[in-house]
Amino acid sequence: AQKVTQAQTEISVVEKEDVTLDCVYETRDTTYYLFWYKQPPSGELVFLIRRNSFDEQNEISGRYSWNFQKSTSSFNFTITASQVVDSAVYFCALSEPGGFKTIFGAGTRLFVKA
Amino acid sequence: DTEVTQTPKHLVMGMTNKKSLKCEQHMGHRAMYWYKQKAKKPPELMFVYSYEKLSINESVPSRFSPECPNSSLLNLHLHALQPEDSALYLCASSQDIQRGADTQYFGPGTRLTVL
Numbered sequence: 306a307q308k309v310t311q312a313q314t315e316i317s318v319v320e321k322e323d324v325t326l327d328c329v330y331e332t333r334d335t336t337y338y339l340f341w342y343k344q345p346p347s348g349e350l351v352f353l354i355r356r357n358s359f360d361e362q363n364e365i366s367g368r369y370s371w372n373f374q375k376s377t378s379s380f381n382f383t384i385t386a387s388q389v390v391d392s393a394v395y396f397c398a399l400s401e402p403g404g405f406k407t408i409f410g411a412g413t414r415l416f417v418k419a
Numbered sequence: 420d421t422e423v424t425q426t427p428k429h430l431v432m433g434m435t436n437k438k439s440l441k442c443e444q445h446m447g448h449r450a451m452y453w454y455k456q457k458a459k460k461p462p463e464l465m466f467v468y469s470y471e472k473l474s475i476n477e478s479v480p481s482r483f484s485p486e487c488p489n490s491s492l493l494n495l496h497l498h499a500l501q502p503e504d505s506a507l508y509l510c511a512s513s514q515d516i517q518r519g520a521d522t523q524y525f526g527p528g529t530r531l532t533v534l
Contacts, residue, residue, distance in 0.1 A: 348507055348509075348530070349509075349525055349526065350462070350509065350525035352522055352523070396461055396462075405467050406464055407464070407523060409462060410461065411460070411461055412460075412461055414459075
C-alpha cells in the first residue's frame with residue numbers, strides 16, 4: 306500500500322533561518338511520482354515540484370531545494386533563508402502512473418516569524 | 420496559465436437548501452477532481468472525471484452530486500447536507516488522467532458552512 310509520512314506536524318523558525326521539511330514514502334511500485342504542494346492561509350494548494358522515481362537528481366529553485374533519496378524513501382524539502390511569506394502548510398504527495406489517486410501526507414505547518 | 424477558478428469563495432447553507440459549487444479551467448485539461456478538506460487535514464478525494472465521464476466516486480454520500488457539463492467545467496450539487504459536511508472544497512485539474520500521475524492544479528476552494 307502507498308503511504309506518505311510527514312512526521313513534523315508544526316515547525317516554527319525565525320526569518321532567514323533555513324528549514325527542512327521531511328517526507329518519507331512507502332510504495333511497492335518501481336515507477337511513481339512525488340509532489341510537494343504549498344497551502345497558504347488563503348486555502349489554495351500551490352504546486353511546487355513533481356519528481357519521478359527514475360530521477361534522483363536534486364533540484365534547486367531559488368530558495369527552494371529538494372533532496373530525493375530512493376535508498377531511504379525520502380523526498381525532503383529545504384527552504385533557505387526563510388521569509389514570512391513562506392508560512393503555510395506544506396504537503397508531500399505520492400502518485401503512481403495509471404493510478405487515479407494522489408496520496409497526501411498529513412502536512413507540515415510552517416511558521417516563519419519576523 | 421495554470422489557473423483553476425472556483426465560485427463561490429464562501430457559502431453558508433442550511434440543511435434543507437440546495438446549492439452548487441462551480442469550477443472552471445481553461446488549460447485544456449481532460450481530468451477534473453473534487454476534494455474535501457477538513458481543518459488541519461490533507462485533502463480527501465471525492466470524485467474524478469476523465470474526458471467528462473465519472474471515473475472515480477470515493478463512496479461519497481448521494482447528497483453530493485457531481486456534474487461535468489463540458490471539459491472546462493465541473494459542478495458539485497449539494498442537497499440536504501449535514502453540519503459535518505462543513506469544509507473547504509477544492510477543485511483540481513490535470514492534463515490527462517490516463518497517462519497517470521500528471522500534476523494536479525488546484526483552485527482556491529470554496530469554504531462551505533452548513534448550519
